[in-house]
Amino acid sequence: MTPLALRIALIHLRARGRQTLVSLLGVATGVGFSIAMAALMQGSQLDFINKIIDATPHIMIKDEFRNPAEQPAARRYADGAVALDGAKPTEELRGIKGAGRTVTQLEAMPGLVVAPILRGQVVIRYFGKDEAAAIVGIDPERHRRVSQLAGDIRDGRLDDLHTAANGLIMGDGLARKLGAGMGDTVTVSSPAGVVFKMKIVALFHTGVISLDEGEVYALLKKVQVLQDRQNVVNRIYVKTDDVYGAFDQARAIEARFGYRAESWDEANQDILEALKIRNVIMYTVVAAILLVAGMGIFNVVSTITFEKLRDIAILKSMGFREADIRAIFVLQGLIAGTAGSMLGWALGFGLCQIMSSIEFKVRFATDLTQLPLYYSPWHYAIATVFAMTAAGLAAYIPARRAARVDPVDIIRGAA
Amino acid sequence: MTNEDRQPLVVARNVTRVLPAAVPVTLVHDIDLDIFGGEVMAITGPSGSGKSSLLYLLGLLDRPTEGRIEIDGADTAAMNSDALARLRLERLGFVFQFHFLLPEFSALENVMIPMRRLGRLDEASMTARATDLLGALDLGDLVRKRPDQLSGGQAQRVAIARALANDPAVLLTDEPTGNLDSKNSAAVFDIFEKLAREDGRAVVTVTHDLDLAGRADRRVELVDGTVVSDRHQH
Ligand SMILES: Nc1ncnc2c1ncn2[C@@H]1O[C@H](COP(=O)(O)OP(=O)(O)OP(=O)(O)O)[C@@H](O)[C@H]1O
Ligand SMILES: [Mg+2]
Secondary structure, three states, X not given: OHHHHHHHHHHHHHHOHHHHHHHHHHHHHHHHHHHHXXXXXXXXXXXXXXXXXXXXXXXXXXXXXXXXXXXXXXXXXXXXXXXXXXXXXXXXXXXXXXHHHHHHHHHHOOOEEEEEEEEEEEEEEEOOEEEEEEEEEEOHHHHHHHOOHHHHEEEOOHHHHHOOOOEEEEEHHHHHHHOOOOOOEEEEEOOOOOEEEEEEEEEEOOOOHHHHOOEEEEEHHHHHHHOOOOOOOOEEEEEEOOHHHHHHHHHHHHHHHOOOEEEHHHHOXXXXXXXXXXXXXXXXXXHHHHHHHHHHHHHHHXXXXXXXXXXXXXXXXXXXOHHHHHHHHHHXXXXXXXXXXXXXXXXXXXXXXXXXXXXXXXXXXXXXXXXXXXXXXXXXXXXXXXXXHHHHHHHHHHHHHHHOOOHHHHHHHHO | OOXXXXXXXXXXXXXXXXXXXXXXXXXXXEEEEEEOOOOEEEEEOOOOOOHHHHHHHHOOOOOOOEEEEEEOOEEOOOOOHHHHHHHHHHHEEEXXXXXXXXXOOOHHHHHHHHHHHHOOOOHHHHHHHHHXXXXXXXXXXXXXXXXXXXXXXXXXXXXXXXXXXXXXXXXXXXXXXXXXXXXXXXXXXXXXXHHHHOOOOEEEEEOOOHHHHHHOOXXXXXXXXXXXXXXXXX
């Protein structure tokens, strides 16, 4: 039975060759662009996530608490109607208490690499020029393993921090603004009133302006003295082997040590949400293309059913059931969907090839970049499922109408 | 053997068909017929008397609004459209004034379509049977021709072969010779007589041609949707 329905379906489509081709190209366009866009979208998304994962700590422990400390009065009268007015938290020099022990305990956990940090503000002066900057006190051996700083250094090395008495690694943008260069000595003063003379031992370049013009690095011990906060750290950076388990690990760390521990995905939540929305938009566009393709198929199959009313009538009088007639025309939709999808695979693959061969320059970057593309058979499968569903539905509507044709009406009319 | 001893292949009992409308149209009214194998039955009557309407009812293409149609003794009133389609496929064959051959298929393939739907024979047996049917109707040389390459009489004979594809017990034809000249008409009627007398089929044929109607074994005359005479001839 099916081979006959298939043959009739094919014959009808061939008789409407041009219209069939147009509908088929509609499907191919939908499928092709959907594949190419999926590769680009997922590619850029993964590229972005990988950059975040490489460039930032997977988990950052801060000297903060997720909920503000309870006021003693509120604790005392837990169910009472107590209103506290003008309660101010006591000014305290913040920091992670017992940071040394915390670092040791974290390092004992499998899969974690840990680096303590003291971050604070300073003003840097060089021959009458003042620039505010963030100074990050690091332990180079540990820091090397949680950050890309070592890789971003253009002149000098991370270890050069040890060579000079007061070594400083400076962003190249900041150095340019100060007019300072390698080996120059700048004056660094902290809010605590301590002033150091520090020597630029290395310059780094990340490509991110806010970092290149706003950050300097020095040894943790020096920064603690500079900020007058001996033995204090206010950040702990953690890298984990299980990047996608970072959220749960952060939760566990926070529960254990009390300090706010933020995973990379929590810290970049808004961006990740935006990526999701972007995916929704993409699939909406693809659905719209396929809707148009579906309309093309609806058109062909509709036209054919009207042209072939006599054939439908005689087939029904011969003993074809409604389902048999429906099958013929739904098959036409599926044939157009299948052929269109296969053309679409070629188109999608071709578009990806073209996109991957494009090289271009991003502003503020010196290197040529390529579009980040991600290839997955799923992109082909999903686009095809969408296309086949659209094609099947588009054909089903006229097919159902054709199957319900009353042969008596047609046979009377043709006599 | 008389008709009383045999089971009729098709029975119409008090069959009335009214088209629902603001002013309902009665196509046929209170028809009683028992149709037996082995005879050619002609239905005649003036234009608009309900001949085609009756044929569609007997052929299960339409349903009566009153009364019932039986095929092989089974009431068809309660059957769903799939069951009716099955009966048409296995027991009934139609030939209309227009041949209704599928234009893209050869004569042979047109004849094979009902066989394929029934699916009882393999490809070789279907081809052999269709070739035989066409050969018996003197179309042996034309099996590969498309409908548009056939004359009116040839196309109509292909349509007859197609109607016989699944060896139906009843052949229902509506002015099958309406588009044919008298020579071709007579040839078609010869075929009908052979199908009835040699194969024992029931052949019901609506015709305007009174000469042909005169050749039938039985003649039913309709006027205004009712049977006004029902006579055996010869
Ligand atoms: N769909 C319809 N709506 C209204 N009237 C109809 C319809 N179909 C048939 N009729 C009427 O029913 C009557 C019977 O029609 P039918 O086709 O059965 O006649 P007939 O005997 O076959 O005529 P003819 O010899 O011209 O083929 C006619 O008067 C016709 O006009
Ligand atoms: Mg008629």
